[in-house]
Amino acid sequence: MSDTVDPARGPRPAVVALDVGGTFVKWLVADERGVLRQGSVETRAAAGPASAFAVVLDTVDTALSAVPATHRPVGVGVAVPGTVDERRGVCVHSENLGWRDLPVAQRLREHTGLAVGFGHDVRSGATAEARLGAGREVPDQVYVSVGTGLAAALLLDGRMVSSGGYAGEIGHGGALDGAPCVCGGRGCAETVASAAAIARRYTAASGVAVDGARDVLARARAGEDVARRVWDDAVEVLSSLVADLVRVTGVPHVVIGGGLVHAGEDLLGPLRDQVRARLTVHPDPRIVPAALGGTAGSWGAALLGWEASGADLGPIVAAYGDAARRPA
Amino acid sequence: MSDTVDPARGPRPAVVALDVGGTFVKWLVADERGVLRQGSVETRAAAGPASAFAVVLDTVDTALSAVPATHRPVGVGVAVPGTVDERRGVCVHSENLGWRDLPVAQRLREHTGLAVGFGHDVRSGATAEARLGAGREVPDQVYVSVGTGLAAALLLDGRMVSSGGYAGEIGHGGALDGAPCVCGGRGCAETVASAAAIARRYTAASGVAVDGARDVLARARAGEDVARRVWDDAVEVLSSLVADLVRVTGVPHVVIGGGLVHAGEDLLGPLRDQVRARLTVHPDPRIVPAALGGTAGSWGAALLGWEASGADLGPIVAAYGDAARRPA
Incomplete structure (x- = not known):
């Protein structure tokens, strides 16, 4: 029934959503009830900024051609990494994609003729968590994404903060010495x-190649000293960052997302203890894992597309929440 | 002309504003054009929380009775220190006043029968600076008050952030060791x-009693080593705080207020250099001194009173700006 055109009402509205990463562009087609089609393509960022943007346009076309005949596309939502100024619709700078001052929203509007919602990958993920996942019904919260990079998104008084794209860029700066950074x-x-x-x-410390942070954690659990030290250093720096986020913003709720959150209580347990030790006048914040995992950015992009189309988000958020929180 | 009643329109509207401090309650009566009457009374906080609140009620009465016969009071604005939850109208906790979970807004409404605007002293000062002083026309900014205490206010996307009263409480927490704090x-x-x-x-370092930070700065300028070290330590910690504020919020504009800003370029010069050294991906923020000095809290409280009264703030802000920025 859901894939037939209602003759009285015509084809049903759908959006196309892209979560653009440095390695893959994830795309999906969704209607108000959930995902209809999805896929991913390589970003080919190494081939240069123009090539990466061409991949984005091609992927939008791929997604649009995947919209079933029972549906009609009403909006496009795109989330990208880097310094993103949502208000101007511009990617100010993306190290991963090589983009600088690229008017993404306008280019996509011209390419598709559709309403375009444009956002930052971490803020899109945070929006999805706040509306569909681990941050529901909390007007003041921060989302911290710990994966290949490290960044935060601030939802204050129910509104996502951008500050021209620089809000939440906590992964860089602050110190005067230590190891050199990119x-x-x-x-x-x-x-x-x-x-x-x-x-x-x-x-660097052990001379042993590992398969990511997960491998280091396994070695630390097995009692290996170097691995334990490296893991504990990371948790200590994260604790300091989360404490700073809470001191500055005053939020009572922190959602931890990104790949590292798969460590579960090995990360969250000591993080909660150490953040608490660093806070004196602020109430201890709730520190909870993200609920949507790697799909948060795509769900967020879909919401951006709906918002741009002028749709009523209420029923969509209600329907998506159930789908998004279902374990994959 | 301004002090006569227009028979066609009746008495002109006025507000009563209180800036409640641990030592003095400053009050004023203002109409839409500027201040009509002002004064201050001792808070007598040492006599206990109830006494301090009785002083506030008395001061409101004093101010109301000072409203000229040509005017009628339409609102009360009150700014207090501590943890202030503007949304609920509650002073959650004030160390200086001994208050805890005091429903200030409701009590003042009951006492006066007038519309009451209730706020935090630092956020009120920041609002005044943002509307009348050194932060005009800047939607994303932080205000840092460095006086007896140390706290910040965050204006993001044109809105003051509160997070239940805990936003900007950067003076406390964050570290795990160092000197004991109150x-x-x-x-x-x-x-x-x-x-x-x-x-x-x-x-503590010299055994010499001084008349405040101003005296220490004078000794540092005169080449005294201990004074220089103490001053430089303070600037270094402030730089780290301001850099953290910018990293977390992404704002391009920082207003420094409170008593310490009278140090001028001895504070602001090295502060700008050190904040810049701590930022890598964020653009260097403008770091500017507050324009309203010790009157920012009172102007902010007056704006709270007008806002509560439902008045159109536009013309009031325009008239106040000229008065507020005039050197005292």
Whole structure:
């Protein structure tokens, strides 16, 4: 029944959503009830900024041609990494994609003729968690994404904060010494506490190649000293970051997302204890794992598409929540 | 002309505003064009929480009876220190006043029968700076008040952030060691970088009593080593705080207020350099001194009163701006 055209009402509305990463572009087609089609393609970022943007346009076309005949596309939602100014619709800078001052929203509007919602990958993920996942009904919260990189999104008084794209860029800066960072600084949190840094620091200290932070954690659990030290350093830096986020924003709720959250209580247990030790006048925040996993960015992009189309988000959020929280 | 009743329109509207501090309650009566009457009374906080609140009610009565016969009071604005939840109208906790979970807004409404605007002293000062002073026309900014205490206010996307009263409480927490702080923590920023801490640390290190941070700065300027070290420590801690504020919120504009800003370029010069050194991916923020000085809290309280009364703030802000920025 859901895949037939209602002759009285015509084809049903659908959106196309893209979560653009440095390695893959994940796409999906969704109607108000949930996902209809999905897939992913390689970003080919190494081939240059223009090539990466061409892949984005091709992927939008692929997704649009995957919209079933029973549906008609009403909007496009796209989330990208880097410094993203949602208000202007511009990717100010993306290290991963090589983009600089790229008017993504306008280019996509011209390409598709559709309403376009454009956002930042971490803020899109945070929006999805806040509406569908681990942050529902909480007006003041931060979302911390710990994966290859490290960044936060601030939802304050129910509104996502952007500050021209620079809000939540906690992975870089703050320190005056420490290990050199890709950003040109030293001792940035991303050099110690990202999933990539955990693997890199372990290999640098032990000479042993590992399969990511998960492998380092397994070695720490097995009692290996170097692995334990590297893991504990990461948790300590993360604790300091989360405590700073809470001190500055005052939020009572912190959602931890990104690949590292798969460590579960090995991460969250000591993180809660150490954040608590660093807070004195602030109430202890709830620190909870993200509920949507790797799909948060795509769900967020779909919501961006619906919002741009002018749809009423209420029933969509209700329907998506059930689908999004279902274990994959 | 301004002090006569227009027979066609009746008495003109006025508000009563209180800036409640631990030592003095400053009050004023203002109409849409500026201040009509003002004064201050001792808070007598040492006599206990109930006494301090009785002083507030008395001061409201004093101010109301000072409203000229040509005017009629339409609102009351009150700013208080501590943890203030504007949404609920409650002072959650004020160390200085001894208040805990005091429903200030409701009590004042019952006492006066007028519309009441209730706020936090630092956020009120920040609102005044943002509308009348050094933060005009800037939607994303932070205000840092460095005086007896140390706290910040966050204006993001044109809206003041509160998070139940805990936003911007950067003076406490964050560290795990250092000097003991009144909050029960160790190494809090307030133990090094507040105006009070600068005087206290100098006296502890030198055995010499001083007349506040101003005196310490004068000794540092004169080449005294201990004073220089104490001053530089304070600037370093402040730089770290301001850099954290910018990293978390992404704002391009920082207003420094409170007593310490009278140090001028001795504070702002090294602060700008050190904040810049700590930022890598964020653009260097503008760091500017507050424009309204010690009157920011009172102007902010007056705006709270007008807002509560339902008045159109546009013309009031325009008229107040000229008055507020005039050197006292």
